[in-house]
Amino acid sequence: MLRNLELKQGTVQTNVAVTEPCSTIPTTTLQPPEIIMLTQSYSTIPPTTPQPPAITTDDPCYKCEDGWKQHGGKCYFFSTSKSSWNESSTECITKGGDLVKIDSSEEQSFLRIAIQQKIEGYDDFFWIGLTDSAVEGRWLWVDGSPLNEGLTFWFSHEPDDWTGEDPGGEDCASM
Numbered sequence: 001m002l003r004n005l006e007l008k009q010g011t012v013q014t015n016v017a018v019t020e021p022c023s024t025i026p027t028t029t030l031q032p033p034e035i036i037m038l039t040q041s042y043s044t045i046p047p048t049t050p051q052p053p054a055i056t057t058d059d060p061c062y063k064c065e066d067g068w069k070q071h072g073g074k075c076y077f078f079s080t081s082k083s084s085w086n087e088s089s090t091e092c093i094t095k096g097g098d099l100v101k102i103d104s105s106e107e108q109s110f111l112r113i114a115i116q117q118k119i120e121g122y123d124d125f126f127w128i129g130l131t132d133s134a135v136e137g138r139w140l141w142v143d144g145s146p147l148n149e150g151l152t153f154w155f156s157h158e159p160d161d162w163t164g165e166d167p168g169g170e171d172c173a174s175m
Contacts, residue, residue, distance in 0.1 A: 071110045072107060072110070076111070077092070077095060078114060078115065078118055079091060079126075080118060085174075088127045089127075089129070098143070099129030099142050101129050101130075101142060101145070102128060111126075111128075111175060115175055126174060129141050130173035131171055133171040136171075
């Protein structure tokens with residue numbers, strides 16, 4: 001039974017072997033014409049084992065990695081390291097994610113509760129994936145999509161360009 005057939009850039013290797021699994025039949029080396037025939041006849045060899053079903057975070061059986069929280073089909077990581085928005089974004093990317101994009105009041109409520117459990121002081125906050133650093137006043141999520149101004153779960157003046165700590169104003173959003 002042919003187990004593996006390797007093709008490289010349109011050429012077939014000449015040392016493909018035919019063996020029966022668990023048999024004592026000696027291995028036979030095929031010559032190029034036989035390889036071409038097998039390639040043509042078996043170009044779509046079915047897998048020997050069924051492929052596992054795709055698992056998404058929406059799957060109730062899906063489990064996020066240790067240290068991550070699952071909610072609404074997503075996995076969230078709450079880093080308690082003190083860092084800038086850019087450093088936080090980089091940390092998220094190295095973990096295979098990005099700063100959070102909040103799409104609903106339900107998601108924001110989940111985040112607010114989770115964050116309250118992690119906050120230790122009045123000046124603690126968590127960066128989210130919203131910034132107007134490219135164009136002042138034009139708030140974009142990390143995926144490049146604009147902030148939906150119609151969302152009603154933000155306070156009416158948020159996000160803003162708060163100047164309390166920096167006279168130039170803030171460019172990144174936090175919770």
